[in-house]
Amino acid sequence: MGRTLVELFYDVVSPYSWLGFEVLCRYQHIWNIDLRFRPAFLGGIMQATGNKPPAMLPKRAEYLLKDIKRMAKYYQVPVQISRDDFKRVLGTGTLEAMRFITAIDMTQPQYVESLSREFWLRFWSQREDISQPANILAAARQAGLSSELAQKTLEMVSSSAVKNRLKETTEEAIKYGAFGMPAVVAHFNGEPHLFFGSDRLELLGSVIGEKWLGPVPSPKM
Numbered sequence: 225m226g227r228t229l230v231e232l233f234y235d236v237v238s239p240y241s242w243l244g245f246e247v248l249c250r251y252q253h254i255w256n257i258d259l260r261f262r263p264a265f266l267g268g269i270m271q272a273t274g275n276k277p278p279a280m281l282p283k284r285a286e287y288l289l290k291d292i293k294r295m296a297k298y299y300q301v302p303v304q305i306s307r308d309d310f311k312r313v314l315g316t317g318t319l320e321a322m323r324f325i326t327a328i329d330m331t332q333p334q335y336v337e338s339l340s341r342e343f344w345l346r347f348w349s350q351r352e353d354i355s356q357p358a359n360i361l362a363a364a365r366q367a368g369l370s371s372e373l374a375q376k377t378l379e380m381v382s383s384s385a386v387k388n389r390l391k392e393t394t395e396e397a398i399k400y401g402a403f404g405m406p407a408v409v410a411h412f413n414g415e416p417h418l419f420f421g422s423d424r425l426e427l428l429g430s431v432i433g434e435k436w437l438g439p440v441p442s443p444k445m
Contacts, residue, residue: 229258230428242348263390263393265390299439304348316354321355335369346359364377407420
């Protein structure tokens with residue numbers, strides 16, 4: 225049997241996307257899958273589908289605060305969250321960061337994994353404003369990009385090619401049925417299967433015929 229293509233549509237504004245991202249990164253070395261990162265814009269998905277940030281409902285915000293802390297510990301991902309973060313997320317955009325990741329995906333895709341992780345670390349562990357050019361460049365250098373490549377990529381962010389690519393990827397996620405993130409699409413038996421949320425990866429494994437070994441599986445020897 226051939227390898228299953230698994231696409232992860234994500235935005236670094238989403239802490240649940242970070243959880244799903246790290247688990248899938250672990251399983252790409254265990255399951256018979258080809259993992260493809262699909263940086264997209266959560267704001268565009270929310271607007272197109274009429275969805276709203278879950279934390280806008282006070283009771284749900286209280287639950288999310290506890291849930292994300294529990295999930296972060298269980299998944300062993302260093303998400304740090306407090307009640308103030310919900311306001312920070314609504315007031316600080318990640319559009320520039322997602323365009324930067326998109327530009328890297330178009331030109332140097334080998335850096336997408338490390339770069340995405342670095343943006344999540346800065347946004348959700350260090351509470352950094354990743355919309356600022358200086359912080360974007362610092363994240364890029366930490367992810368392994370040279371200063372020259374980082375600066376060149378930053379200059380691409382405002383280009384129509386990058387903007388259109390991010391828009392197209394976001395629209396593709398919506399066509400698959402996404403209404404939030406993370407949106408995971410597994411191409412299996414000739415059709416796409418959409419899974420929403422970082423807590424649906426066990427079900428993903430069941431559908432594609434792979435064994436779930438928990439969120440922190442031991443790597444193959």
